[in-house]
Amino acid sequence: MKEEQKTEQIILDAAEIEFLDKGFALAKTTEIAARAGVNHALLHYYFRTKENLFEKVFELKVRELSESLQVIIGKDSPFMDRVKGGIEAHFDFIASNPKLPHFIFNELIQNPRRLEKCKPMIAPVLAAIYNTMKIGIAKSVKEGIIRDIDPMHLMYDIVSMNVVVFVMQPVIGEVIEVEGKQYADFLKQRKAENVETILSRLRV
Amino acid sequence: MKEEQKTEQIILDAAEIEFLDKGFALAKTTEIAARAGVNHALLHYYFRTKENLFEKVFELKVRELSESLQVIIGKDSPFMDRVKGGIEAHFDFIASNPKLPHFIFNELIQNPRRLEKCKPMIAPVLAAIYNTMKIGIAKSVKEGIIRDIDPMHLMYDIVSMNVVVFVMQPVIGEVIEVEGKQYADFLKQRKAENVETILSRLRV
DNA sequence: TGTTTGTTTAACAGCGTTGTTAAACCCTAG
DNA sequence: CTAGGGTTTAACAACGCTGTTAAACAAACA
Incomplete structure (x- = not known):
């Protein structure tokens, strides 16, 4: 029923x-x-009210985007594998929610009250990821597996690479004609490129 | 007078x-x-009309953002130096126009008519940069100075790294408290990190 | 059966914003 | 001095969107 x-x-x-x-x-x-x-x-x-309805949708979406960052951490395995897996998982998430990042940031930027309300949801997630990364990095640096890097910067690197292609797609896709199949290929390349770029940055 | x-x-x-x-x-x-x-x-x-006024502003800004991409190319010098200089110049431009990228993309995404009007302004710029990069890359690859990379991906890499920190700043800056001086330092680090990341990606 | 809950219809009040207008005003160049 | 362009004032028409209301209706349910 x-x-x-x-x-x-x-x-x-x-x-x-x-x-x-x-x-x-x-x-x-x-x-x-x-x-x-x-x-x-x-x-x-x-x-x-419209505001009411919006809040219901928005909070759900903020939660989703926050959680999408958690996948960057991944499970216990050699550091480079974890990073690779994390980047790919994060990329895949954004790929299936391509409008999400732009949407969230746009609304937060344009309405300070919303930003204020979301702080307590976002802050702990960022802190948790930061700490986990910090530990993983410190360990791997000591083992001589990777170069040293500030966890904050590594987070920015990964998010930057993964997000921008989807934010820009509605515009670039209009300017540069591309068929559906070609675009799928492009995304696959892009994912590989992102992984390779970050890993290059980390390799000793 | x-x-x-x-x-x-x-x-x-x-x-x-x-x-x-x-x-x-x-x-x-x-x-x-x-x-x-x-x-x-x-x-x-x-x-x-408001639309009229907006168009005057918008076209100017689109031109500015387009031109900001041109600096990525830079003048004639060893390839790695050119890339480094290009990234830094582009970073500095965005740093002094931090709201520009988000603004342009937001308006283009939300109003298809505007996007249509801007195509002819954007397309040739992208094409020009693409071609210049392609030549530079091909030459440097043959000389064994860099690994091979699709110019399109290199462009995405640079723009991604340089833009995201400024787009996210209004939000992240609220979530993570940071003083003025600290932020200036952070930007300096960030610029260095972006250069290092891209160059790592290129190094053989 | 009658009551309740969800749903439609249709009309409307209220609000904020854009855009217009007419009249008066002020400055300055001719 | 005066004619014209830039500017203000104040009021208002028009519009689109949000949110409300009353009345009727349908269906499930007691």
Whole structure:
């Protein structure tokens, strides 16, 4: 009987698409209702305000993006393998959520109140990753496996390389014509390139 | 007598600040007028519409960002030096225009019509850089100075590394407390890290 | 059966923003 | 001195979007 989703969830799903696509400012509640195949009065019946609905979507997405960083750490294995695996996992996550990074940062930049609310969600995640990396790096440096590097910079390196290609894709993809299959190939190359670049940076 | 700028330019300057800060959707013409120290009727007297005013600002900024890529090429000198100099120059440009990349991409993503209009401005610049890089790389590979790399990927590598730190700064800077002097130091480190990472990737 | 819950319809109030207009004003170049 | 362009004031029309409301309706359920 509960085969079809509840209406509330249907609206949330529609909202997610709309918000990720246009951002809070340009998204319209009427459009979300339409996309959900539902009357726009009903949307307000469930969520009362646009802000309300947005927050529900946004918090979920912030959590997802935070967790995506955790995969960079990976499980216990030789350091270089862990880094490689971490970069690839992180890349794959962004690849299946290509609009996520730009969306999150855009909303946080444009609305200080939201940023304030999210601090406590983001800070501990960053701290945890930083510490884990620091330990792994220190150990591997002592073993002479890698060059020394500030964990903060390593994080920036990985995130930079993995995120930018997807943020720029909507623009670059229009400027440089590329077919679907070609783009898939390009992404595969890009993933390899990112891994290789970071590993080169680490190799003694 | 022409010591003070013309009103039109004053409005443009105010608009630039406002648009870069909030983006087209959230910027208010009244706010721009106020910031320009000018009546809001006068703004419309000069530019008629918000869209009009925005386009004037936007085209200028797209040109600036495009040109910033050109510095990556640099002048004639040993390849590794050229790359190093290029990365540093590009980094410095973004450092003094930290909001520019996010602004441009955000507007292009959110408004397909604008993207369409900008294609002819962007495409030739990219093509030119691509070709110059391709030649430089081919030559240096033959000389055994660097490993082979697709010019496209090298471009992505450099831009990724240089841009992300500034895009993320408004958020990360809130999450991780950092004083002014410390931030300046961090940027210096970051620039060195970016150069080192790219050069490591290229070294045989 | 009647009650409740979810849903639609349709109309509308309120708000903020953009863009317009008319009138008066001020400065300065001719 | 005066004519014209730049500028202000103040008011307002128009628009689109958010959020509300009342009434009717459908379906599940007691």
